Amino acid sequence: MKKKSNHPNPAVPGFKAAGLNCGLKAKGALDLTLVVSDRPAVAAGVFTKNRVRSPSVVWCEQTLRKNPEVRAVVVNSGNANACTGAQGTLACKEIANSLAGELKIQPRQLLIASTGVIGVPLPWEKIVSGVPALNKKLSSKGWMDAARGIMTTDLTLKTARHAFKLNGRNIVVGGFAKGSGMIHPNMATMLGFLFTNAAVDAKTLKTALRQAVDPTFNSITVDGEVSTNDCVLCLANGAAGNPPLRKKDLPAFVEALTQVCRSLARQIIEDGEGATKFITVRVGGARSVKQARQVANSVATSSLVKTAVFGEDPNWGRIICAVGYSGVPVNQNRIDISLNGLPLVRQGEIAPGVSQPRLKSRMKKKDILIDIGLGQGRAEAEIYTCDFSYDYVRINAEYTT
Amino acid sequence: MKKKSNHPNPAVPGFKAAGLNCGLKAKGALDLTLVVSDRPAVAAGVFTKNRVRSPSVVWCEQTLRKNPEVRAVVVNSGNANACTGAQGTLACKEIANSLAGELKIQPRQLLIASTGVIGVPLPWEKIVSGVPALNKKLSSKGWMDAARGIMTTDLTLKTARHAFKLNGRNIVVGGFAKGSGMIHPNMATMLGFLFTNAAVDAKTLKTALRQAVDPTFNSITVDGEVSTNDCVLCLANGAAGNPPLRKKDLPAFVEALTQVCRSLARQIIEDGEGATKFITVRVGGARSVKQARQVANSVATSSLVKTAVFGEDPNWGRIICAVGYSGVPVNQNRIDISLNGLPLVRQGEIAPGVSQPRLKSRMKKKDILIDIGLGQGRAEAEIYTCDFSYDYVRINAEYTT
Numbered sequence: 001m002k003k004k005s006n007h008p009n010p011a012v013p014g015f016k017a018a019g020l021n022c023g024l025k026a027k028g029a030l031d032l033t034l035v036v037s038d039r040p041a042v043a044a045g046v047f048t049k050n051r052v053r054s055p056s057v058v059w060c061e062q063t064l065r066k067n068p069e070v071r072a073v074v075v076n077s078g079n080a081n082a083c084t085g086a087q088g089t090l091a092c093k094e095i096a097n098s099l100a101g102e103l104k105i106q107p108r109q110l111l112i113a114s115t116g117v118i119g120v121p122l123p124w125e126k127i128v129s130g131v132p133a134l135n136k137k138l139s140s141k142g143w144m145d146a147a148r149g150i151m152t153t154d155l156t157l158k159t160a161r162h163a164f165k166l167n168g169r170n171i172v173v174g175g176f177a178k179g180s181g182m183i184h185p186n187m188a189t190m191l192g193f194l195f196t197n198a199a200v201d202a203k204t205l206k207t208a209l210r211q212a213v214d215p216t217f218n219s220i221t222v223d224g225e226v227s228t229n230d231c232v233l234c235l236a237n238g239a240a241g242n243p244p245l246r247k248k249d250l251p252a253f254v255e256a257l258t259q260v261c262r263s264l265a266r267q268i269i270e271d272g273e274g275a276t277k278f279i280t281v282r283v284g285g286a287r288s289v290k291q292a293r294q295v296a297n298s299v300a301t302s303s304l305v306k307t308a309v310f311g312e313d314p315n316w317g318r319i320i321c322a323v324g325y326s327g328v329p330v331n332q333n334r335i336d337i338s339l340n341g342l343p344l345v346r347q348g349e350i351a352p353g354v355s356q357p358r359l360k361s362r363m364k365k366k367d368i369l370i371d372i373g374l375g376q377g378r379a380e381a382e383i384y385t386c387d388f389s390y391d392y393v394r395i396n397a398e399y400t401t
Numbered sequence: 402m403k404k405k406s407n408h409p410n411p412a413v414p415g416f417k418a419a420g421l422n423c424g425l426k427a428k429g430a431l432d433l434t435l436v437v438s439d440r441p442a443v444a445a446g447v448f449t450k451n452r453v454r455s456p457s458v459v460w461c462e463q464t465l466r467k468n469p470e471v472r473a474v475v476v477n478s479g480n481a482n483a484c485t486g487a488q489g490t491l492a493c494k495e496i497a498n499s500l501a502g503e504l505k506i507q508p509r510q511l512l513i514a515s516t517g518v519i520g521v522p523l524p525w526e527k528i529v530s531g532v533p534a535l536n537k538k539l540s541s542k543g544w545m546d547a548a549r550g551i552m553t554t555d556l557t558l559k560t561a562r563h564a565f566k567l568n569g570r571n572i573v574v575g576g577f578a579k580g581s582g583m584i585h586p587n588m589a590t591m592l593g594f595l596f597t598n599a600a601v602d603a604k605t606l607k608t609a610l611r612q613a614v615d616p617t618f619n620s621i622t623v624d625g626e627v628s629t630n631d632c633v634l635c636l637a638n639g640a641a642g643n644p645p646l647r648k649k650d651l652p653a654f655v656e657a658l659t660q661v662c663r664s665l666a667r668q669i670i671e672d673g674e675g676a677t678k679f680i681t682v683r684v685g686g687a688r689s690v691k692q693a694r695q696v697a698n699s700v701a702t703s704s705l706v707k708t709a710v711f712g713e714d715p716n717w718g719r720i721i722c723a724v725g726y727s728g729v730p731v732n733q734n735r736i737d738i739s740l741n742g743l744p745l746v747r748q749g750e751i752a753p754g755v756s757q758p759r760l761k762s763r764m765k766k767k768d769i770l771i772d773i774g775l776g777q778g779r780a781e782a783e784i785y786t787c788d789f790s791y792d793y794v795r796i797n798a799e800y801t802t
Contacts, residue, residue: 052725052733052749083721083733085750118718119751228722304706307794317519320484321629324453332453332484346452349486350520393708393791 008161010174012195013142014062014239017148019139022130024078024116024123032127033149036072036103036194041068041237043070043111044206046213047230054081054229055088056114059096063108068202071161073193073233074099074127077148077178081122082228090096091124102135105111111233115178115189118228130201147176147334150191154178156271160263163257166249169242171198173256177264179230179271192232192264199238200245208250209234212257214282215243216265220384221300232261232282269384274391277309278367284380285336285373291328292374292381298326299370299383306388312363314356319370330347340365349374409562411575412544413596413641415439419538420550423531425517425524428566433528434550435535435661436596437473437504442638444471444512445607447614448631455482455630456489457515460497463511469603472510473526473633474594476502477550478579482515482523483629492525492532499529500712503536512634514592516553516579519629531541548577550615555579557672559666563657567650570643572599578665580631580672581686593618593665595634600639601646609651610635613658617666620694621785633662670785675792678710679768686737686774692729693775693782699727699770700784708791713764715757717745735776741766748776 010089011017017035025031045064047057063070074095081088096107103110114122137145147159179190200208211231234257238244245253271337281300286292299305302322308315316337323330337345340362344351368387412418418436426432436779446465448458464471475496482489497508504511515523538546548560562575580591601609614633635658639645646654670679682701687693700706703723709716718739724731738746741763769788 046413048723050725051729051731052736080718083718083746083749083751085734085748095410118722121748228718228725303793309792317481317484317629320453321451321519324451324629326700328452330452333486345484346485349485350484388794390791390794392704392792393711393789 007144007157007159009143009145010159010161010176010195011140012172012174014237015195015199016138016140017140017142017146018134019142019145019147020098020130020134020137023126024076030149031076031078031132032130033075033146034072034138035146035193036138037235038238039237040071040109041235041240042200042202042205043068043233043235044202044209045111045234046209046232048228050228052083052228054114055092055232056081056112057229059092059331060111060113060231060233063111064215067108069109070106070111070235072099072103073111073235075113075114075115075125075191075193076122076164077115077150077152078129079114079116079122080118080229084121087121094124095127098131104130113229113231113233115150115191115229120370143174143176150176150178152178153273154271156267158264158267158271160260164188164252164256164260164399166198166357167242168254169240170238171253171256172196172241173260173265173353175260179267179268190230190268191215191260194232194234194257194260196236197238197239198245199240199242200253204245204250205234205236208254208257209318212261213260215382216258216261219382220265220269221297221353246317256305265384272386274384274389274394276389277387278310279385279387280367280369281372281385282369282380283372284375285375285377286379286381289381292379293383294328295326295330295372295374296321296381298322299372303388306385307361309368310387310389312360314339314344314359314363319372320340320348330374331376336373336375338371339363341367408545408558408560410544411548411562411596412541412559413575414575414598415638416596417539417541417543418541418547419535419543420546420548421531421535421538422450424527425477431546431550432477432479433531433535434476434547435473435539436547436594437539438638439634440638440640441470441472442505442636443601443603443606444469444634444636445603445610446512446635447610447633449629451629453629454482455515457482457513458630458632460493461512461514463633464512466787468509470510471512471636472506473500473504474512474514474636476514476592476594477523477528478516478551478553479517480517480521480523481519481630484663485522488522492523495525496528499532499609514630514632514634516551516630517591517646520735534563534650537795544575551577551579555578555672556676557668559665559668561661563660565653565657566638567599567653568643570641572641572643572654572657574615575660576661576665578669580669581681590776591618591631591669593662595633595635595658595661597635597637598640598644599637599646600641601637601654605646605651606635606637608676609655609658612655613662614781616783617659618664620783621666621670624700666785670787673788674786675795676787677790678788680710680786681768681770681779682773682784682786683770686776686778687780687782688778690780690782693780694784696724696773696775697782697784700773701786704789707786710769711788711790713761715740715745715760715764720773721746721749724773731775732777737774737776739772740764741770745770
């Protein structure tokens with residue numbers, strides 16, 4: 001869906017950013033992004049659970065396991081560097097060596113991410129030859145180029161920023177993301193990059209990132225697909241000069257990370273391939289959060305529910321059907337469903353006094369809330385998705401390998 | 402996909418069939434089907450695993466549990482009799498009582514199935530008022546009307562028949578089915594009705610039906626949806642006069658049932674909503690059949706794979722990606738993939754000598770075979786599906802509740 005949202009500049013003090021075209025994409029479109037911290041930064045990541053994974057993902061996982069202090073993140077679009085065997089690992093090494101030389105850092109102080117077509121060897125020479133120019137372009141004003149350099153089928157730039165005071169210091173969290181297909185919860189299901197000037201230790205950053213990602217990036221689905229490459233990375237460089245975060249500071253920091261993640265996650269759904277609606281599936285009255293998520297996910301990935309929302313049809317039969325096959329032992333006689341606030345199903349049957357004209361008019365809204373009560377407990381969860389339109393098929397049938 | 406297949410008349414000796422319009426569907430389209438055995442018939446069924454289930458499904462499960470000897474099957478289309486609370490159960494009773502009176506049988510000797518819109522109370526009075534005419538129409542020539550009476554969004558009639566000799570007797574298995582959306586494996590995921598003149602005991606029939614359904618009806622998927630109503634029923638009335646099946650006769654009988662089920666299952670996929678291709682996903686080299694099925698299912702339900710096949714694009718990246726997120730612990734460096742016989746991926750990388758023009762021309766075929774080797778064991782499985790086209794979205798966005 002087209003949304004005229006402002007794209008905040010995600011600049012964070014103590015970092016510089018750049019984006020350029022190195023020849024991976026045609027027509028000069030930006031395809032190489034670099035963000036560098038002016039001092040060592042603590043890093044954390046959340047990675048795809050796909051068993052088939054890009055060497056770039058493996059590189060980041062190994063790097064963070066050995067030493068979570070890094071200096072830079074490089075991202076290329078136009079090629080996923082996935083399923084290319086030993087060549088893929090070589091590409092990571094060549095890129096890291098080249099950037100390490102140019103930036104005067106160690107290769108293992110660099111995180112790498114890639115996105116684009118799978119199975120085509122990454123022409124890393126193009127990236128390496130772009131490195132000097134990329135370094136020269138680094139600036140505190142390069143963030144929008146950096147955000148643009150990671151886009152693939154994205155129609156919109158995705159940036160977010162949040163600032164708050166902590167113990168008298170200005171803490172900034174800024175980030176950018178990409179993704180509009182192959183988006184599915186319970187993973188880092190796209191590329192997301194977060195930067196903050198806060199001083200945080202590695203363990204705390206990892207905890208905070210996980211807490212911020214679960215209800216945001218891990219709660220969105222476009223098409224139930226889980227990519228080989230996706231990750232969310234967060235770098236914290238301490239440029240704010242705050243004393244390292246203490247336990248009592250954690251909630252404020254997690255909330256800031258979560259706000260940025262939530263904004264980026266929402267931007268991804270709004271830019272979902274072919275999307276015309278933003279759908280929130282909320283499940284309450286569940287025995288556990290896990291069960292609530294499982295039911296919400298079943299509804300949010302149902303092709304029949306998503307095409308019904310595209311057709312603006314309040315087809316609750318498809319919703320209750322998807323609740324029933326989620327695998328969670330629900331009791332159909334306790335299920336309540338409302339659509340954008342209008343009760344539709346009560347205890348498994350159509351609710352009394354349902355007005356089709358009122359329902360139809362509510363379905364015309366861009367934001368659709370499907371609220372499901374299971375009547376079994378107190379746990380709840382939300383999953384965010386978009387509808388399923390002709391354009392999803394067009395985009396994905398015409399995309400050429 | 403349009404297919405000019407012959408629709409064999411599924412008539413089975415000792416049964417009579419009829420179909421008529423009782424007013425559930427507009428414009429006089431057939432919406433009520435009855436098949437009656439001229440003597441008590443042993444019955445078995447396989448039912449949806451959806452937790453939200455139609456009272457018609459519950460009726461059949463209870464009936465077969467108590468007494469597997471029945472006389473007739475009645476099916477209505479145009480209304481699923483699902484999610485209508487106590488009214489749904491009442492509807493089953495009223496229909497059964499009315500037919501029992503007309504056919505001079507017990508209500509519990511009748512099996513009931515329904516298909517159509519969910520959540521709208523079934524106007525059972527229309528069915529009851531159609532019962533006398535339905536009884537009058539019963540004939541050994543009524544099978545094509547019976548097959549037509551169960552259709553909903555189906556574009557084609559689905560019938561199959563297989564005859565074979567057993568101990569000198571002519572055994573016939575005939576059947577008809579419906580379904581083109583809400584089709585997903587691991588259940589009776591549509592309506593299928595099988596009839597045979599063989600004499601079989603109830604336990605053997607149940608075993609044989611399960612064996613026939615697993616690799617056929619339970620191995621197809623159109624859209625990953627699992628309906629509230631679906632079932633496969635089989636009635637065996639012994640009119641062939643054979644001595645009850647012995648253990649040594651079982652393979653021939655299972656094979657006959659399987660042939661009919663396979664033909665009907667294939668007809669459902671060919672009529673999949675918006676389908677233009679018939680896709681077989683074969684997974685070999687797995688550690689277990691369960692894992693092979695899980696991987697095949699992941700690929701067969703991937704929207705990105707299905708839209709790629711619609712676009713005739715040999716996008717193996719999407720295939721290997723879906724293999725990776727199936728949940729089965731695969732080793733990406735052992736994965737082989739071929740498309741319609743052309744090797745495409747070898748040990749996780751693009752196979753040597755892949756010719757794009759040859760691949761593209763193979764993709765133009767109506768039948769697409771995606772053959773995946775996991776290199777981990779000897780188990781294998783096949784799942785059948787169709788592609789994902791504009792028309793799937795159109796059909797399901799325009800369908801009105």
